[in-house]
Amino acid sequence: MSSPERTELLTLPGVLTAEQAAATVAGIAAQQRPDGAIPWFRGHHLDPWDHVEAAMALDTAGEHARAEAAYAWLARHQLPDGSWYAAYADGDAKAPTDLGRESNFCAYVAVGVWHHYLATGDDTFLDRMWPVVAAATGFVLGLQQPDGTVAWKREPDGTVRTEALLTGCSSIYQALRCALAVAEHREEPQPDWELAFGRLGHAVARHPERFADKSRYSMDWYYPVLTGAVTGPAAKERIEADWDRFVVPGLGVRCVTPNPWVTGGESAELALALWVTGESDRAVEILRSINHLRAANGMYWTGYVFEDDAVWPREQTAWTAGALLLAVAALGGDPATTDVFGVPATTPDFTPPCC
Incomplete structure (x- = not known):
């Protein structure tokens, strides 16, 4: 399992000791199947986005072989159009339970692959995963709309659900930045990706009216900031504007207002x-x-209903624990994590002349 040296880097006073970090890493690893799949928890489903988040957490603890196995699972089961299904029963690729293909789920592989490369310096891995990242990015950008947003999903019959989700598009913005970093490292310029990245970032930062109204959800509040689409004073203003609406002092962050329910994943991501x-x-x-x-x-309950003093749902998800480890890693200065989540000094920029 993770070395004492690595879990020492995941310590944070009042949050995690080295022993507690090791237990959390072991808890995530225990959910991973022998084929590399990481479902929410054993017996539940896998979705590609949370699968990658858990793999990234394993990398923060030096569990590089386990993380690589997670990415190999994605490589083996990528669909011909570059996508993955939205859900697989217990991570079994032969048992998809949601045949839709969600844009942000498919994009996130680029974040994980770049994070793993930064953590390991393994060029062979990057070479092997480049076709996967390129195909996934192609699928996602095939859903980009004229206004710069990216449609939510493609249904099993091929129909495109054209509504754009702010959280999902913000995550895609980060994924495109990482895909471009992979391409630059490989000296394979992708000017079309750069233009798409700029158009999407402009939509997220400047045009909230282009997205479906999900403002009740805390993820729509903080994700544009988390992913670097909204920066500087505007980012701080955005956080302050809804702080009291979503943050419950001493308990965490609401998933959705006005429900009296705080969740670990949203809290760690905030x-x-x-x-x-x-x-x-x-x-x-x-x-x-x-x-x-x-x-x-060492794992974390998904959420807590404070009006009823009840843990709900009664599940401990790999991605909740993963989000917490990633937050601790960033705060502790882990180079791979700070690079992936830190806002670069410069990024490709494109402001449509008409907008």
Whole structure:
């Protein structure tokens, strides 16, 4: 399992000791199937986005072979059009349970692949995964709309669901940045990707009216900041604007308002967004506030209904634990994680002349 040296880097006072970090890493690893798949938990489904998030967490702990196995699973089961199905029963590629193909789910492989490369320096891995990243990016950009947004999904019959989701498109923005980094490293310029990246970033940062109204969900609040689409004073203003609406002091972050339900994954991701804006102290405060979700085995309950004093649902998801480890890794200065989630000094820019 993860070495003591690596889990020492995942310590954060009041959040994780080295022993606790090791237990959390072991908990994620215990969910992974022998074929590399990482379902939410054994017996539940796998989706490609959360599968990658869990793999990235394994890399923060030095579990590079396990993370590589997760990416190999994606490579083996990528569909001919570059996509993956939205859900697979217990990570069994022969048992998809949702035949839709969601754009942000498919894009996120680029984030994970670049993160793994930065953590390992393994050019052979990057060469092997480049066709996977290129095909997935092609599928996603095939869903980009004239206004720069990316459609949510392609249905099993091929129909495109044209509504754009702000959280999903923000995640795609980060994924395109990572795909471009992979391409640049390989000296394979992708000017069309750069244009698509700029158009999408412009839509996320400047045109909220182009997205379906999901403002009740906290992810729509912080994801444009987490992924670097909204930066600087605008990022801080965005966080402050809805802080009291979503943050429950001492308990964490609501998944959706006005429901009295805080969730570990959203809380950890908000902590990452706060780190991105330079608010490390607040990020640590948020992570400390979800200690009540930590289970005895080192994993984290998905959520807590505070009006009923009840853990709900009764599940410990690999991606919840993964999000927490990624936030701790960023706060601790892990180079791969800070590179992937940090906002670059310069990024490709494109502002449509008509917009």
